[in-house]
Amino acid sequence: MPYIAMARKWRPRTFDEMVGQEHIAQTLKNALATGNIHHAFMFSGTRGVGKTTSARILASMLNCTAESGKPCCECESCKAIAAGLSMDVVEMDAASNNGVDDMREILSDTQYPPMNSKYRILIIDEVHAISKAAWNSMLKTLEEPPPYLVFIFATTEINKVPATILSRVLSFDFRRISPLQISKRLAFICEQEGIKAAPEALSIISEKADGSMRDALTIFDEVFVYSGNTITKETVQSALGIPPDTLYFELLKAFEAHDAKGSFEILEKAMAAGAEIQMFLDGFVKFLRNFLYARIGLSAEQLEISQASLDSLKALAPTFEQGDILRIVKIITELNEKCSAKHGLNPRLLAETEFSKIAWLDRVANIKEVLENMQNAPPNEVSQKKIGGFTAQATARNGRGVAGNAPTV
């Protein structure tokens, strides 16, 4: 049997199956229940959050012959809409049909009543691309639409839609979908498909999807092709070129041991395995975040990681101060911004410079302390002080010996 993309196979057919847009589903259900049908809807929000899917569900709800307040998914109308074959539901993309002539042609088509259904529904995607003249040609129809006509507009850039249009439509703002909601949906799909997937594996996909259910399913497809019926954290990382956590453990240990050269080698290993610098740094910040949270006692479930990963993080935790981790997070976050700013600097070189700084962090701090001591103390009393593996010349404070290899009296 040919493989059907998950995004297509699992496209929600009712609002009950939709994830993350419950507020919109409820409002639309209520509006339909009262029989008070607005003639123009505007769905706005970032890509992949369910705007076009919701437009199709709404069209199905309006034209479903069962009239149960939700698409029955069984009647001729519901089946035709799902297959994109309904004569009364027209879908168009304004990105490629945005001129006055395109609009006139579409509007002339709307002057006839629906053929087999209650409503004639026009779903127009990417409406921000419609020209001003084309909008003007549509204004009259929007103001006095025939009773059978319903417009459903969708856009990722609501700010580009003229105010004269916005004042004539019922607007719905679609939210980005949280990683947890995406994970739950993916887990449900895996269960239905008989795919074994580790929660940690799904959590990586959800994070990478960045609020878009469609992207999550596309990434899921990519991973599924690679891993087959058993999806683990490791197979997801390999499929997506994400560095494994073991590298981050090694990196943190290199920093702890003040081993700048070691940190360069780990970076080299990640690059050789196909990771990009930014992806590597992103992963490291997430790793550090989990490290901090593990320290303050969050559970594996709360962090969406396995118990084994949590135990490894906890085993690392006592050797670092909270402040050290926060300093490293700050440096890595700034480094990532510099790398993404594309100002011509070599990201690899930038990363190595910052890694050296981190590897030398507490030495830098201690040397600063030493310099302060030197400035504050009388010039004639000098003692040896051992600092972070270094023996530095330091001046004793208050005329007494300083703690170190020389005993204080």
Ligand SMILES: [Zn+2]
């Ligand atoms: Zn139906």
